[in-house]
Amino acid sequence: MPLxxxxxxxxxxxxxxxxxxxxxxxxxxxxxFDSGVQSFWDKWNQGKQWKDIRHKYVQDAEE
Amino acid sequence: MLSSRLSTGAFRKAGSMAASRxxxxxxxxxxxxxxxSSSNAFESFMNSRATLASVSLFTAGTIAWYTHxxxxxxxxxxxxxxxxxxxxxxxxxxxxxxxxxxxxFDHASIRRGYQVYREVCAACHSLDRIAxxxxxxxxxxxxxxxxxxEEVEYQDGPNDEGEMFMRPGKLADxxxxxxxxxxxxxxxxxxxxxxxxxLIVKARHGGADYIFSLLTGYIDPPAGVEIRxxxxxxxxxxxxxxxxxxxxxxxxxxxxxxxxxxxxxxxxDVVTFLNWAAEPEHDERKKTGIKAVILFxxxxxxxxxxxxxxxxxxxxxxxxxxxxxxxxxH
Numbered sequence: 001m002p003l004x005x006x007x008x009x010x011x012x013x014x015x016x017x018x019x020x021x022x023x024x025x026x027x028x029x030x031x032x033f034d035s036g037v038q039s040f041w042d043k044w045n046q047g048k049q050w051k052d053i054r055h056k057y058v059q060d061a062e063e
Numbered sequence: 064m065l066s067s068r069l070s071t072g073a074f075r076k077a078g079s080m081a082a083s084r085x086x087x088x089x090x091x092x093x094x095x096x097x098x099x100s101s102s103n104a105f106e107s108f109m110n111s112r113a114t115l116a117s118v119s120l121f122t123a124g125t126i127a128w129y130t131h132x133x134x135x136x137x138x139x140x141x142x143x144x145x146x147x148x149x150x151x152x153x154x155x156x157x158x159x160x161x162x163x164x165x166x167x168f169d170h171a172s173i174r175r176g177y178q179v180y181r182e183v184c185a186a187c188h189s190l191d192r193i194a195x196x197x198x199x200x201x202x203x204x205x206x207x208x209x210x211x212x213e214e215v216e217y218q219d220g221p222n223d224e225g226e227m228f229m230r231p232g233k234l235a236d237x238x239x240x241x242x243x244x245x246x247x248x249x250x251x252x253x254x255x256x257x258x259x260x261x262l263i264v265k266a267r268h269g270g271a272d273y274i275f276s277l278l279t280g281y282i283d284p285p286a287g288v289e290i291r292x293x294x295x296x297x298x299x300x301x302x303x304x305x306x307x308x309x310x311x312x313x314x315x316x317x318x319x320x321x322x323x324x325x326x327x328x329x330x331x332d333v334v335t336f337l338n339w340a341a342e343p344e345h346d347e348r349k350k351t352g353i354k355a356v357i358l359f360x361x362x363x364x365x366x367x368x369x370x371x372x373x374x375x376x377x378x379x380x381x382x383x384x385x386x387x388x389x390x391x392x393h
Contacts, residue, residue, distance in 0.1 A: 044165050
């Protein structure tokens with residue numbers, strides 16, 4: 001069975017499966033895209049953000 | 064030219080019309096063969112002296128009113144007897160840690176800049192739009208911000224007896240102003256009003272570069288430039304004479320992270336802080352911008368592909384014409 005037929009039979013044939021696929025794909029994409037951009041952002045701005053310097057001051061406050 | 068608007072019947076009478084050519088002068092009533100009486104009324108309106116007079120009056124009145132309101136007419140060149148120094152020296156572009164498309168603010172610098180603002184600028188400048196809580200998670204911890212707020216007394220009330228009372232500050236309180244009102248601020252600064260600094264980076268041409276240049280740009284006035292008593296010379300300030308004296312000097316503050324407090328370091332930090340105050344959404348905005356550009360360019364590429372996909376067969380089809388064969392023969 002060619003791949004396209006397999007894909008068609010698994011995801012597209014039944015509407016319930018199709019809709020569920022769309023929703024969960026959107027959910028998964030949303031999370032992975034956001035965390036991908038976030039990790040690029042954190043790498044690019046390493047050492048500049050508050051979370052990178054916060055530890056210096058939280059300890060001071062606890063003393 | 065005339066004849067094109069005339070019927071052929073009228074054209075035949077051209078000879079007799081030529082005789083009365085004077086009737087086609089614009090000021091007199093003309094009746095074309097095809098024209099209706101309504102356009103005739105329109106033409107006589109357009110040609111009347113009253114129309115001319117009222118339009119002229121309207122035009123002259125509009126111009127007079129505009130010049131009265133705004134001084135000059137737009138789109139007309141003007142000549143000024145001014146000097147370049149009236150505009151202020153243009154600041155150079157500085158490589159701010161946050162100036163790139165992907166660059167966040169340098170939060171350690173915001174923290175140092177807050178210290179400079181608090182210890183130096185806050186003596187004269189208010190920062191109305193920033194509350195203590197805004198510092199939390201940006202440059203200070205909750206506990207630090209709360210402790211700093213509590214050092215300031217705020218007026219609150221009225222209480223059950225209708226009296227106003229003083230209480231220590233809370234996170235939700237805004238930065239205290241150095242003067243109770245504008246008059247007091249002017250009286251304390253030889254008539255000049257120290258502007259609120261919340262949005263100053265957005266409010267000046269050149270933004271952060273300008274304010275950095277202003278703070279570090281104080282020099283002796285060049286030969287021939289007179290500066291009044293109490294004023295200071297700064298080439299970056301439009302006009303050159305500014306009421307604010309130089310305020311930053313090496314070693315003025317002591318940074319808790321050990322950074323040497325040179326004049327330019329303090330200027331950089333306080334400008335970064337003021338830039339954050341003017342654009343607190345800055346980091347989030349740039350991050351959202353990255354996402355938006357990626358998503359929208361993907362969607363754009365997809366839409367181009369879809370368009371080509373759908374139009375491909377239509378654009379590439381060949382239309383053949385098979386002429387009917389002549390069955391009768393030659």
